[in-house]
Amino acid sequence: MILRLDIVLLVFLILIALVVVKTKDLLAAALVFSGYSLVMCIVWQQLGAPDIAMTEAAIGAGVTTVLFIIAISKTFRREE
Amino acid sequence: MNIFLKLYLNFNYTVSMILFLIGLYTIISKSNLIKKLIGLNIMETSVFLFFISIGAVKGGRAPILEGTASQVQYVNPLPQALILTGIVVAVSTTALALSLIIKIYEHCGTIEAEKLKEMEEGR
Amino acid sequence: MKNKIFNQAIIITGLLAFALLSLSAVAEMPRFGDPNNPPNLHVVDRYLEKGEEEAGCKNVVTDIILNYRGYDTMGEVTVIFTALCAALAILKRENFYTSFSLLDTSPNKTSIVVRTIIALMFPLIFLFGLYVILHGEDTPGGGFQGGTVIAASLILFILVFGFRYTLNKLSPKFREFFESMAPLSFFLVGSLSLIIGLEFLSYMLPIFSEGYRLEVARLLLSFIEIGIGVGGAAIFTSLFFSMQREEK
Numbered sequence: 001m002i003l004r005l006d007i008v009l010l011v012f013l014i015l016i017a018l019v020v021v022k023t024k025d026l027l028a029a030a031l032v033f034s035g036y037s038l039v040m041c042i043v044w045q046q047l048g049a050p051d052i053a054m055t056e057a058a059i060g061a062g063v064t065t066v067l068f069i070i071a072i073s074k075t076f077r078r079e080e
Numbered sequence: 081m082n083i084f085l086k087l088y089l090n091f092n093y094t095v096s097m098i099l100f101l102i103g104l105y106t107i108i109s110k111s112n113l114i115k116k117l118i119g120l121n122i123m124e125t126s127v128f129l130f131f132i133s134i135g136a137v138k139g140g141r142a143p144i145l146e147g148t149a150s151q152v153q154y155v156n157p158l159p160q161a162l163i164l165t166g167i168v169v170a171v172s173t174t175a176l177a178l179s180l181i182i183k184i185y186e187h188c189g190t191i192e193a194e195k196l197k198e199m200e201e202g203r
Numbered sequence: 204m205k206n207k208i209f210n211q212a213i214i215i216t217g218l219l220a221f222a223l224l225s226l227s228a229v230a231e232m233p234r235f236g237d238p239n240n241p242p243n244l245h246v247v248d249r250y251l252e253k254g255e256e257e258a259g260c261k262n263v264v265t266d267i268i269l270n271y272r273g274y275d276t277m278g279e280v281t282v283i284f285t286a287l288c289a290a291l292a293i294l295k296r297e298n299f300y301t302s303f304s305l306l307d308t309s310p311n312k313t314s315i316v317v318r319t320i321i322a323l324m325f326p327l328i329f330l331f332g333l334y335v336i337l338h339g340e341d342t343p344g345g346g347f348q349g350g351t352v353i354a355a356s357l358i359l360f361i362l363v364f365g366f367r368y369t370l371n372k373l374s375p376k377f378r379e380f381f382e383s384m385a386p387l388s389f390f391l392v393g394s395l396s397l398i399i400g401l402e403f404l405s406y407m408l409p410i411f412s413e414g415y416r417l418e419v420a421r422l423l424l425s426f427i428e429i430g431i432g433v434g435g436a437a438i439f440t441s442l443f444f445s446m447q448r449e450e451k
């Protein structure tokens with residue numbers, strides 16, 4: 001059985017989403033969400049969309065993660 | 081068993097639906113506002129995955145014209161143009177929601193949805 | 204406590220029902236990757252064949268978002284400008300004289316290794332962002348992609364070197380000019396063709412002779428792309444400054 005790259009990436013995406021939902025430390029959730037954005041960027045490249053891959057990499061890892069970390073630093077770090 | 085084979089052949093659409101449901105569960109059942117916002121982002125990226133997988137072609141190349149007259153197969157560029165707009169709208173929604181969360185914390189002292197409901201009922 | 208378990212059970216039952224419906228619908232969709240799918244049949248052949256001679260770019264996606272579906276992109280830049288206006292109405296804009304951040308007042312500065320490397324890398328990342336904006340017509344890239352790369356490099360610089368140091372160089376008055384350039388460039392190019400007599404946002408102006416019309420269309424497209432790129436970068440940087448500030 002040959003491991004195809006896109007199937008492995010998509011299964012990895014589901015596992016990362018489950019980790020983000022389950023954890024109670026909000027800083028860990030924001031950083032793992034940045035990793036989710038990175039795997040999504042590779043999936044776009046495999047589907048033949050280089051413009052979307054560049055946009056997702058710059059926005060997901062550059063802008064959204066930083067804004068989340070600023071909001072967490074001004075409020076609580078742990079849930080509940 | 082036939083339905084599992086069909087779900088495996090359309091694997092991108094299946095994963096997109098599962099991610100949508102994970103995001104929806106996060107929004108409904110978690111009570112922290114930042115967790116809800118992360119769930120909203122997961123739902124949005126799952127819709128983008130669904131949309132671009134519609135336009136994928138097996139053996140296709142990225143839609144940059146080469147200039148030759150040969151018959152080379154290109155991936156469908158039209159869903160990609162629509163999703164670029166979608167990504168921009170998603171990031172502006174996230175930025176606005178985060179600034180609202182900062183103001184709610186300054187004003188009320190908490191960002192749990194259940195405690196905010198109790199504060200509003202007690203007022 | 205019992206109420207909570209009951210709530211969770213209802214939520215999970217509802218989501219399982221939704222999952223059953225949607226997964227059975229997904230299994231009946233047309234095969235993934237088929238060239239004869241319904242979305243691949245109707246207008247895409249015309250975009251791929253005549254894209255270069257009607258709109259002037261080799262990158263078909265840039266063609267589509269700025270020429271064939273230009274109104275959607277105009278709406279998108281209006282959306283992100285409105286989001287900036289709303290976020291600045293909620294958290295006021297930072298004050299040039301009294302705002303600071305927690306890094307400025309703490310006794311530990313950023314380490315010398317990080318500062319040296321970022322000082323060397325920041326001009327190169329900025330240059331790469333400009334390259335992605337200007338070459339958006341023939342290679343993958345475009346206006347918004349380069350704009351976010353520039354914004355990411357500016358945010359990196361601000362995080363390492365401190366809030367007050369950068370606020371002297373990128374003052375609010377300096378950024379106000381660039382924030383509105385994204386919708387403004389769209390409206391300027393559209394009104395130009397409206398004044399001449401054609402419809403709004405048509406790039407082939409009949410003033411110029413036949414051989415030069417495509418070059419002028421490419422030039423107008425580049426102008427709009429630079430506007431979107433610089434506008435996007437200024438908007439993200441302003442959001443970052445407003446959210447991070449503390450007041451005396």
